Structure formats: C-alpha cells, structure tokens
Amino acid sequence: MALLSFAMIFCSLTPHFSFPEGGGAAELIALRWLHLVFGIIWIGLLYFFNLVGFPTMKQLDASVRGKVYPVMMSRAMAWFRWSAMITVVVGIRYYFHLLSVDAHNAGDPSLTLKWFGWWVAVWLAAYVLIYPFQLPHEGILDNPWARTIPISIVVVAASWLVLDLNSGADVSNAHLSISVGGGLGFLMLMNAWGVVWRVQKRLIIWTRASAEDGTPMPAEAARLARWSFLASRVGFWLSFPMLFFMGAAEHYPFLSSIAR
Numbered sequence: 001m002a003l004l005s006f007a008m009i010f011c012s013l014t015p016h017f018s019f020p021e022g023g024g025a026a027e028l029i030a031l032r033w034l035h036l037v038f039g040i041i042w043i044g045l046l047y048f049f050n051l052v053g054f055p056t057m058k059q060l061d062a063s064v065r066g067k068v069y070p071v072m073m074s075r076a077m078a079w080f081r082w083s084a085m086i087t088v089v090v091g092i093r094y095y096f097h098l099l100s101v102d103a104h105n106a107g108d109p110s111l112t113l114k115w116f117g118w119w120v121a122v123w124l125a126a127y128v129l130i131y132p133f134q135l136p137h138e139g140i141l142d143n144p145w146a147r148t149i150p151i152s153i154v155v156v157a158a159s160w161l162v163l164d165l166n167s168g169a170d171v172s173n174a175h176l177s178i179s180v181g182g183g184l185g186f187l188m189l190m191n192a193w194g195v196v197w198r199v200q201k202r203l204i205i206w207t208r209a210s211a212e213d214g215t216p217m218p219a220e221a222a223r224l225a226r227w228s229f230l231a232s233r234v235g236f237w238l239s240f241p242m243l244f245f246m247g248a249a250e251h252y253p254f255l256s257s258i259a260r
Contacts, residue, residue: 080197134231181243
C-alpha cells in the first residue's frame with residue numbers, strides 16, 4: 001500500500017510535455033537555439049581577442065609569440081568566422097519570418113521583400129561609409145575620436161533610417177528591434193570576414209614562416225595587424241548595442257510606439 005502511494009505521488013510529480021504541433025514552431029526554436037549557441041561562440045571569441053588575446057600577445061617575446069600565434073589564431077579564426085556566418089544566416093531567416101508575420105498582419109505580403117530590401121540596402125550602405133574610418137591612418141586621422149564620431153554618426157543614422165523605413169501600424173517591436181540589432185550584427189559579420197579574416201590568414205602564414213624558417217616579416221605586416229585590430233575593436237563596441245536590441249526584441253517593447 002505504501003509502495004502504491006509512493007508511485008502515485010511520483011507520477012503526479014512527473015513533468016508533462018506538450019510540444020507545439022507543426023513544423024513551423026520546430027523550425028523557429030531550432031533557429032533561435034542555433035543563433036544563441038553560435039552567437040555565444042562568436043561574441044565570446046570577439047571579447048577574448050579584445051580583452052585578453054591582443055594585450056597578451058603584445059607582452060610575449062617575439063620567439064614565444066611566433067610559436068603561439070599561428071597555432072592559436074588558426075583555430076580561433078576558424079571558429080570565429082564560421083560561428084559569425086551561422087549566427088547571421090540563421091538570424092536572417094528568423095528575421096524574415098518576423099517580416100512575413102507583420103506583412104500578413106498588415107494585409108500586404110509584398111511588404112516582406114520591401115522591408116527586407118530596405119534593411120539590406122541601408123546596412124550595406126552603412127558598412128561602405130564606415131569602412132574608410134577603420135583603415136590605419138597617420139596623424140590626426142589616427143585619433144580615436146576621428147574614427148569614433150563618424151562611425152557613430154553613420155550607425156545612428158542607419159538605425160534611424162531602417163526604423164523609419166520599416167515602421168508601420170502592424171509592425172512589431174521584435175521586427176523593429178532586430179532591424180537595428182541584426183543590422184549591427186551584419187556590420188560585425190562584414191568586418192569578421194571582410195577585414196579580420198583576410199588580414200589574419202596572411203599574418204598567420206607570415207608568423208609561422210618567420211618562426212620556422214627565419215623569414216622576416218613583410219613591411220606591411222604591422223599595418224595589416226593594426227587594421228585587423230581596428231576592425232575587431234569596432235565590432236567589439238558595436239556588440240553592446242547589438243546585444244541590447246536583440247534582447248529588447250522580446251523583453252523590452254519600446255519600439256512599437258514608433259509604428260505609424
């Protein structure tokens with residue numbers, strides 16, 4: 001009798017699962033899970049480079065750096081660039097779903113492609129505009145404020161423009177928040193593949209050859225290393241507003257009020 005009572009109590013404590021029906025919900029949770037996992041890897045490595053990796057490498061002797069750098073950066077850059085790619089690709093797919101829902105609610109399915117087209121155009125233009133300010137310069141142009149101010153102006157202007165172009169009576173806070181947060185992530189992806197990886201693969205080869213064969217580092221190595229650092233640092237600072245807008249999509253509905 002006691003055993004039966006215990007079994008009944010145990011069964012009453014057993015969690016009951018009720019999974020959503022249909023493939024749509026399964027796809028969305030898979031997209032979110034992949035976005036979170038690979039996003040953590042990507043941003044974690046970005047923070048490691050900026051807060052630990054770069055400062056540590058500067059303190060190492062040249063002989064030690066020549067052995068550590070190629071091994072560490074080869075593995076780190078593989079995870080860095082591909083986790084960035086997966087994060088953005090699955091994020092865009094999820095974003096496209098939000099656009100489709102809002103377009104359906106507005107009664108005009110054609111708005112999906114219109115909104116997405118504006119989003120791509122605005123953030124591509126923003127990257128073209130901030131690109132020159134990430135290049136190594138000399139003199140006054142190398143001043144941090146000479147980079148920070150124009151990049152900030154471009155990013156704020158692009159954020160405002162994409163919000164204005166994508167606003168509407170039936171537009172959700174998640175749609176608008178990700179329009180900004182995803183755009184910032186897009187800029188970071190462009191830097192990861194278009195600058196950081198392009199530079200680092202050359203520096204890895206040159207550093208390995210220098211350590212193993214005594215080949216001198218090319219004269220342009222210092223300039224390229226500086227370029228990679230600047231692009232990585234821009235991504236580092238962009239990550240903070242990016243993460244805020246991503247979190248605000250579901251947890252801080254402050255943008256739905258601008259919908260017109």
